[in-house]
Amino acid sequence: MLILTRKLGEKIQIGDDIRISFLEVRGKQVKVGVEAPGSVTVHREEVYRVIQDQNRNAALLNAGELPDMMDRLHRIVGGKKDAGEVGR
């Protein structure tokens, strides 16, 4: 890991289009600014991990049971939504 020391207001440039600014230090908290192109996703690491994990859980599906499961889910959601409709 590259370790750098920076003063408040100084920046770190990563590649051509990512810039990190150090805006404020208060006790154990550091306020950091990130400038990056829209194609680069920037997240707090713990949020990123939670969403990665959730996505992985969502993708781990048991193929055999799925059609039935989908129909049951449809009844749960669609049944409520379509309560006033006919022809189901």
Added chain:
Amino acid sequence: MKITTSRFGTIDVDFSKVIEMKGPILGFERLRKFALIRHDSQSPFWWLQSAEDGTVAFVVVDPFMVKMDYEPVIGDDDIRLLEIASPADVLVLAIVTIRKEPFAATVNLRAPVIVHAAKRIAKQIVLETYPVQYALTETSPQAGTAVPRDSRQSGEGREAVSGR
């Protein structure tokens, strides 16, 4: 283009209808192309099937069907990235986590997949609010009387999404 999947066997997807991820499904950064497949013509659920890995598919749902007052805010950078010119361009999908007990299924409202339906480009964005695991059954009390939002779901069985 033929995709061999573990769920649907080999499916033939019109390559022009494949959605390209401009930003990844987090945790699946290497997968950039997905087909959006309707579960069946009546269902609010769709499949987001990887075109590059037949074993990876997500069940997705229109989040507004699950939470009527859902208001995902798309940042300016993402609006530019996805070339969004008007709200009508946008299709919002929420990834469903299926669990053994169907009533335990949850919907990820924190990180919806934003799709430009006509251009077929998409990104999973992360919102500042909303839970990662929102109960699928926590529909709002008005859900039964609301105007159906499924006008685009009319038509024939399973098919890849086309632009509007």
